Amino acid sequence: MPLVQIVYHSRNRLAPASGRPQLDMLRAILASSRRNNAETGLTGFLLFDRTWFFQVVEGERRAVLATYERIGKDPRHADVTLLALRDIPARTFPSWSMGAAMLNLDQREIYLRHGISGALDPTQVTASTVVALAVDLQGQEIEQQRSLQRLAG
Numbered sequence: 001m002p003l004v005q006i007v008y009h010s011r012n013r014l015a016p017a018s019g020r021p022q023l024d025m026l027r028a029i030l031a032s033s034r035r036n037n038a039e040t041g042l043t044g045f046l047l048f049d050r051t052w053f054f055q056v057v058e059g060e061r062r063a064v065l066a067t068y069e070r071i072g073k074d075p076r077h078a079d080v081t082l083l084a085l086r087d088i089p090a091r092t093f094p095s096w097s098m099g100a101a102m103l104n105l106d107q108r109e110i111y112l113r114h115g116i117s118g119a120l121d122p123t124q125v126t127a128s129t130v131v132a133l134a135v136d137l138q139g140q141e142i143e144q145q146r147s148l149q150r151l152a153g
């Protein structure tokens with residue numbers, strides 16, 4: 001079945017309160033995303049900070065478009081802007097029903113690798129930069145999860 005991938009950015013409208021509440025709301029978004037995406041065969045990655053979301057969603061065209069339409073109506077973000085919709089030969093994030101990483105300046109080195117020298121600016125960033133950044137941050141997430149597992153075990 002042909003696969004497509006979309007990349008969009010949007011403005012984070014989660015309550016501006018700092019810290020916990022935002023993260024709890026993000027966990028809720030991720031929980032329903034993972035449940036729905038697992039059912040409809042979607043995969044992808046969500047990058048976020050206090051101001052922006054950048055998301056990659058991939059899978060069968062009809063499922064991707066239906067989900068994007070639903071996401072677009074979600075009041076937890078605004079100014080949803082499509083950066084790319086393209087056919088893909090294979091998934092970029094086959095093992096994430098929806099992976100996620102918070103963007104912060106600790107990742108400065110990774111940003112610089114992609115030519116980003118300050119905060120991520122949606123008017124400057126291209127779809128391929130978002131995907132490449134998510135691929136790198138996915139590696140970092142896996143490392144973090146491994147260390148957490150080591151600590152727990």
Ligand SMILES: Cc1cc2nc3c(=O)[nH]c(=O)nc-3n(C[C@H](O)[C@H](O)[C@H](O)COP(=O)(O)O)c2cc1C
Nearest residue numbers: 029032033036037053057067070071074076077098
């Ligand atoms: C930034 C952002 C990303 C989202 N990503 C997804 C997603 O990948 N898949 C999904 O089903 N819902 C996603 N949602 C949630 C949908 O907008 C919607 O709330 C949800 O799909 C409704 O399903 P539920 O009734 O099962 O919670 C996202 C929402 C936001 C704000």
